[in-house]
Amino acid sequence: SAFIFNLSDPDLQSEFKPDADEKASDYSETTDESGPENEDSDGGWKEGRALESDLNMDGDCNAAKKFLSCTLWGQQFIYKQYSQVVAPTGVKQTHMRVHTGEKPFSCSSCGQRFNQKIHLKTHMRIHTGEKPFVCEECGKRFSQQGNLTTHMRVHTGEKPLACEDCGQRFNQQTHLKAHMRVHTGEKPFQCSDCDKTFKRKTHLKTHMRVHTGEKPFGCKDCGKRFYRNTDLKTHLRVHTGEKPFGCDECGQRFNQKTHLKEHMRLHTGEKPFHCNKCGKRFNRKTHLNSHMRVHAE
Numbered sequence: 001s002a003f004i005f006n007l008s009d010p011d012l013q014s015e016f017k018p019d020a021d022e023k024a025s026d027y028s029e030t031t032d033e034s035g036p037e038n039e040d041s042d043g044g045w046k047e048g049r050a051l052e053s054d055l056n057m058d059g060d061c062n063a064a065k066k067f068l069s070c071t072l073w074g075q076q077f078i079y080k081q082y083s084q085v086v087a088p089t090g091v092k093q094t095h096m097r098v099h100t101g102e103k104p105f106s107c108s109s110c111g112q113r114f115n116q117k118i119h120l121k122t123h124m125r126i127h128t129g130e131k132p133f134v135c136e137e138c139g140k141r142f143s144q145q146g147n148l149t150t151h152m153r154v155h156t157g158e159k160p161l162a163c164e165d166c167g168q169r170f171n172q173q174t175h176l177k178a179h180m181r182v183h184t185g186e187k188p189f190q191c192s193d194c195d196k197t198f199k200r201k202t203h204l205k206t207h208m209r210v211h212t213g214e215k216p217f218g219c220k221d222c223g224k225r226f227y228r229n230t231d232l233k234t235h236l237r238v239h240t241g242e243k244p245f246g247c248d249e250c251g252q253r254f255n256q257k258t259h260l261k262e263h264m265r266l267h268t269g270e271k272p273f274h275c276n277k278c279g280k281r282f283n284r285k286t287h288l289n290s291h292m293r294v295h296a297e
Contacts, residue, residue: 001275008188033221050285051216070199082122094115094116097115097116098115101115102115103115104121105120106120107120107123107127109124109127109148111125111137114276122144125143125144126143130143133145133147133148134148135148135151135152135155137152137155138155150171152170153172154171159171159175161175161176162176163179163180163183165180165183166183178199178200181199181200182199186199187199188204189201189204190204191207191208191211193208194211194213196268206227206228209227210227214227215230217232218232219232219235219239221235221236221239222239234255234256237255237256239253243255243256244258245257245260246260247260247262247263247264247267249267250267260285262284265283265284266283270283271283273287273288274288275288275291275292275295277292277295277297
């Protein structure tokens with residue numbers, strides 16, 4: 001895959017600009033027209049020349065395009081010869097940090113290090129609060145262009161990412177990644193207090209409130225507090241009288257889905273809870289708990 005560097009981008013200009021003691025002419029490299037590629041003096045790199053039509057690119061100049069190819073990954077770095085602002089050496093040095101692990105740019109606020117100046121610039125917005133990218137539909141602001149692009153799918157309804165197992169589609173890579181754990185059973189987020197594991201980080205965060213006792217969601221009518229917002233919404237039906245779940249067999253309605261599920265066992269005869277002492281079975285766990293007191297006496 002090719003990485004295109006737009007010389008009109010001031011961030012990239014500052015990223016790859018030659019040092020003051022280097023002449024621009026030092027980067028005006030020549031290529032052997034008799035062959036498509038020449039060996040570069042730097043290990044792991046090849047360079048050559050390609051016509052714009054060969055690169056299948058849209059452009060505003062008929063000049064040939066030079067390219068650098070990293071032989072470690074097979075990636076091409078194409079730079080347009082509109083000026084000598086961007087030095088090929090800068091492109092090479094920046095990309096090779098992926099392989100060397102070098103991170104020469106550090107944040108003055110938190111010390112985090114980066115391998116590209118543009119990444120540091122983006123990171124600094126966390127500290128400054130700058131959000132220069134604005135959604136024209138709802139006015140929401142973002143610190144990165146990529147986040148705005150992803151957000152726009154909320155308005156367009158676009159879901160370009162599909163699950164290969166079930167076909168369900170998503171508008172964000174993170175949502176697809178989280179969904180895939182349904183199929184794999186992976187639970188990478190573990191509670192440090194009880195070793196319980198979860199598919200999503202948000203689920204772990206909610207679970208931690210069990211240990212901390214935090215109940216951030218409160219009922220305005222009675223003051224009762226809850227760990228989760230969904231639990232508060234369910235509780236509010238006690239005050240509103242709403243019963244959105246109805247039995248298809250007898251029409252009885254319930255304010256919680258779990259109550260409907262328990263009720264349905266009256267019609268199906270299902271008794272999933274059994275006593276490990278005498279084998280007696282029950283359709284509700286509360287009934288089993290009451291029964292267990294018989295054996296405890």
